Amino acid sequence: MNITRNEVAEWLLMDNPVKLDELFRIADRVRYEFVGDAVHLRGLVEFSNYCARSCQYCGISVNSSDVKRYRMTHDEILDCAKKIKKLKYGTIVLQSGEDWGMDTNWMSELLRRIKQETDLAVTLSIGERKDEEFEEWFDAGADRFLMRFETTNQKLYEKIHPNLSGKVSNRFDILRKLKAIGYEVGSGVMVGIPGQTLKDLENDIMMFKELNLDMIGIGPYIPSPGTPLYEEKSLKNIVPPTVEMACKVVAVTRIVCPRANIPSTTALATLNGVDGRLQGLNCGANVLMPNVTPVKYRELYSIYPKKSALNEEEGGFSLSKWLESFGRVQGQGRGDSINLKYR
Numbered sequence: 001m002n003i004t005r006n007e008v009a010e011w012l013l014m015d016n017p018v019k020l021d022e023l024f025r026i027a028d029r030v031r032y033e034f035v036g037d038a039v040h041l042r043g044l045v046e047f048s049n050y051c052a053r054s055c056q057y058c059g060i061s062v063n064s065s066d067v068k069r070y071r072m073t074h075d076e077i078l079d080c081a082k083k084i085k086k087l088k089y090g091t092i093v094l095q096s097g098e099d100w101g102m103d104t105n106w107m108s109e110l111l112r113r114i115k116q117e118t119d120l121a122v123t124l125s126i127g128e129r130k131d132e133e134f135e136e137w138f139d140a141g142a143d144r145f146l147m148r149f150e151t152t153n154q155k156l157y158e159k160i161h162p163n164l165s166g167k168v169s170n171r172f173d174i175l176r177k178l179k180a181i182g183y184e185v186g187s188g189v190m191v192g193i194p195g196q197t198l199k200d201l202e203n204d205i206m207m208f209k210e211l212n213l214d215m216i217g218i219g220p221y222i223p224s225p226g227t228p229l230y231e232e233k234s235l236k237n238i239v240p241p242t243v244e245m246a247c248k249v250v251a252v253t254r255i256v257c258p259r260a261n262i263p264s265t266t267a268l269a270t271l272n273g274v275d276g277r278l279q280g281l282n283c284g285a286n287v288l289m290p291n292v293t294p295v296k297y298r299e300l301y302s303i304y305p306k307k308s309a310l311n312e313e314e315g316g317f318s319l320s321k322w323l324e325s326f327g328r329v330q331g332q333g334r335g336d337s338i339n340l341k342y343r
């Protein structure tokens with residue numbers, strides 16, 4: 001399906017509800033045709049909330065001095081991996097802040113153990129590291145890497161994601177590097193960051209295509225009390241940080257990048273509970289990331305308030321039954337991106 005930059009811009013502007021329903025239906029059909037009805041489940045383990053960054057939107061930045069810091073042990077993470085296996089999810093996502101106390105070897109050993117003891121695909125979502133580390137961890141068994149570029153608006157990016165002294169971060173270069181190493185690569189943006197425009201989102205979507213991403217995560221920006229961006233008065237909200245706006249971006253992204261794996265994100269669910277997640281799945285998304293972080297750590301991983309946690313262990317909730325109630329099925333196996341074959 002071909003869609004021009006102008007059409008992308010038009011859809012982003014659209015606020016006629018009848019037309020928007022049409023957009024969501026088109027995206028849902030494209031999703032069905034390219035990636036089918038399977039919803040791949042990724043078990044999310046937030047293994048460390050240490051972070052060296054001072055991102056202005058994030059509740060666990062280095063400046064959030066009242067956050068109690070933790071790093072899970074290998075055994076604790078392995079227990080999560082086994083739980084993920086039991087739930088028949090194909091992937092473990094290891095997510096953390098940019099934790100410089102986590103050294104190269106620590107991660108390599110963890111990856112080798114996960115690979116020895118399970119057949120899960122492993123996704124890293126741990127921020128910016130050295131090229132040599134990306135290489136070593138790929139060799140140790142990591143399959144995929146997620147790193148959102150957050151926005152293509154360079155000025156806005158530099159404001160909300162300050163460089164570390166003496167180190168310029170270029171996430172586009174890093175994403176290309178990860179791909180060259182052999183990772184399945186994911187990125188994404190927040191929708192409704194103060195100061196962000198629809199033109200920026202249009203550029204973001206064109207950038208997803210240019211980077212030929214295998215995975216694309218899109219969620220509404222959620223103001224996090226106590227963070228600099230929450231207090232900021234000079235940047236106005238232009239794009240609404242709503243479920244509907246984020247769903248529009250998901251839908252257009254599905255049409256532009258039909259083979260990508262696209263999650264219905266935690267941030268979507270945080271604004272609108274299970275409903276937000278369902279809306280994402282109905283307008284182009286084909287992945288869910290249930291949180292399997294041990295409960296005692298979960299509230300410490302507070303990147304924004306009231307973060308939703310989709311999980312099956314408590315309350316007898318069955319994700320596969322829920323998916324089947326609206327005509328979808330739990331994905332089998334690792335759920336690799338079909339885009340890999342086309343790069």
Ligand code: 5AD
Binds near residue numbers: 057150219
């Ligand atoms: N609102 C929404 N998403 C956020 N993230 C971090 N802080 C927020 C927030 N306040 C997202 C970023 C990051 C991902 C792990 O979580 O896009 O890349």
